[in-house]
Amino acid sequence: MPELPEVEVVRRGLANWVAGRTVADVQVLHPRAVRRQPAGPADFTARLTGTTLGAAQRRGKYLWVPLAGPGPEAGGFSLIGHLGMSGQLLVQDPSVPDETHLRVRLRFTDGGRELRFVDQRTFGGLAVEEAEDGDPEGTPVSIAHIARDPLDRRFDDEAFVRALRAKRTTVKRALLDQTLISGVGNIYADEALWRAKLHFERPTATLTHAQGALLLAHAxxxxxxxxxVGGTSFDSLYVNVNGESGYFSRDLDAYGREGEPCGRCxxxxxxxxWMNRSSYxxxxxQRIPRPR
DNA sequence: GTTCGCACCTGAGCGC
DNA sequence: TGCGCTCAGGTGCGAA
Structure with missing residues (x-):
């Protein structure tokens, strides 16, 4: 289940393995994987073929790779991707057999390792999209509303705490609101709340400034x-671009530990x-707040 | 404008 | 063995 650390691991892999390489050929094996491409798979393929991939960027759980050449129309466009629940971006030798859930394949003009988008549940996807006007980071238009994440140097801690306390909702909902703070998913929300000793249904309006700041620090x-340690892995659904798993699941204090003793008490x-999913x-x- | 609830999707695990 | 049900959960969209 890719959250911010997992996506950052993938971003670094892309920066190492595909930056500077020119796309020779694109294969869309499942149209749902490019459903965010308004004009469809053929347009996705046409816009990508012949372009050279730049350095991968990330905001929260979204990744994008700026595109260059061959025509002037490629400039200002990016290949944007989201891993969803089960997506993987793998850099594979062409001789490796296709994965069962291979959705998109990019081959390069150098004939080397190809980039594969593999996604069992197809919640994730890829698209080629125009960047925001005048944005030096080339942020794609569709993710302009996504907040910066806590690992971003430009994340404004004070503004986050103010906005958090101004919300009329509960604290876990707020943590999962990607327009308030990005990159936090169910796993790290539960972990941050456990560390901050806050119940997931605590109303945000009842948090003190110090509690908000502490929660952010723990997140x-x-x-x-x-x-x-390369992210969290429970199974084969999350891996880096070389197909390797992370080790953080060994260090989780709350998520997935039903019935196990709390590390503090x-x-x-x-x-x-909780909301058709689980909270640990x-x-x-983490006392349940008294009804007001 | 803000908050909430649900559909989307596939495979593993389980009970019958 | 096979069927049906539940669970996993990030995002976008419609409803309230």
Whole structure:
């Protein structure tokens, strides 16, 4: 389940393996994988073929690669991607057999390793899109509304805490709101809340400034820790561009640990159904807020 | 304008 | 063995 640290690992892999290479040929094997391309798969293929890939960028869980040449029309466009729930961008030797859920393949003019987009559940996808006018980072138009992430040097901590406290919602919902803070998914939301000793249903309006700042610090800390070991992996659905898994799942304190003792107080971690998914929390350290 | 709930999607695991 | 159900969850969109 790729969240910010996992996507950053993939971004670094793309920067190392595909930057500066020219696309010789594009194969779309599943149209849903390019559903965000308004004019369809043929347009996606046409816009990408012959272009040279630039250095991969990231905002939250979105990745994009600026495109250059061959015609002037390629400038100002980027290949944008989201891994969704189960997406993988793999740099594979052409002799490696196709993966079962291979959706898009890019071959390069140098005849070397190809870039494959593999996605079991097809929640993710790729598209070629125009960048925002005058944006030096070449941010694609469709993700201009996505907030910066806590690992971004330009993330404004004070503005985040103010906006968090001004929300009329609950704290976990706010953490998953990508227009407020990007890159946080279900796993790291639960981990940050456990570290901050906050229940997931705590109303954001009742948080003190210090609690908001502490929550942000923990979110940043847990994502940095995950990034240091290559991300979180529970199964083969998350891997880096070379198909290798991360190790952070060994260090999770709450997520997926139902019934196991809390690392602080030994109370069994509880799982609660929440918005058609799960929230893991310590019922002692993370007290349920009293109804107001 | 903001918040909320649901559909989308596939495969693993489980009970019958 | 095979069928049906549940679960996993990020995003976008329509409803409230």
């Amino acid at each position: 940043r800390e847990v994502m940095n820790a995950a990034l240091a 030994a109370t069994p971690i509880r799982r609660a159904a 929390f310590c019922p002692r350290c």
